Amino acid sequence: MSKSDLDRIDRKILYELMRDAALPVAQLADRVGLSQTPCWKRVQKLEAAGVITGRVAIVDPETIGLGLTVFVEIEAADHTSEWRATFREVVKTLSAVVEVHRMAGDVDYLLKVLVPDMTAFDAFYLDLTRALPCRNVTSKFSMETIAMSTVWPIDVTTP
Structure with missing residues (x-):
């Protein structure tokens, strides 16, 4: 469809x-x-048709102990199909990863990571970098979520 x-x-x-x-x-x-x-x-x-891919409850992460949101930028060690396959397998094993995006520009991949605190993020970071050789990994910590939505901007007026 x-x-x-x-x-x-x-x-x-x-x-x-x-x-x-x-x-x-x-x-x-x-x-x-x-x-x-x-x-x-x-x-x-x-x-x-796969237009609706699931139905979920949206939970406030802080109320379940996931108070730290981190955006992790990854520059690939190389751009081979083997590295990409390893990357895909590694991120599947990291439960703290809630979104993964392949990017255009200076950064190859962007991960959204939810963890309880800095100690948990440090453990996540070590697990990631041990399992996956990267040229560079940069972390950006969210101070506050200003807006977040799961309602995509769909046109409901056009016939």
């Missing part, structure tokens, strides 16, 4: 579910202007 396959109703469904995935089908249907059965069938179609 491509962007062009999504009509306004599909986009409205996605918007509402991004805001609240626990929304009952009756309320979702009402918000998007459908009856329950067609609405539910559209949700199932969006899931089957």
Whole structure:
């Protein structure tokens, strides 16, 4: 399913579910202007097509003891397919890594890491650098999260 396959109703469904995935089908249907059965069938179609990839509860990290957010910039030791494969396998084993991005520019990869404190980050850093040869690893510590959203900017007005 491509962007062009999504009509306004599909986009409205996605918007509402991004805001609240626990929304009952009756309320979702009402918000998007459908009856329950067609609405539910559209949700199932969006899931089957891989547009909806999961439904989760969003938890405040600090309330579960993950008070330190760190953005880790990695410059690859080399750009071989072997290094990239090793990188992918290593980051899968590090549970503190919540996002991984391959970047353009001065940095090759950007990791978002959530840990309890500096001691835990130091252990994470040592595990990472022991398992993966890197040219450079730079850490940037978040002082405060000003804005964060899981609601993507989807156009719900265009037919």
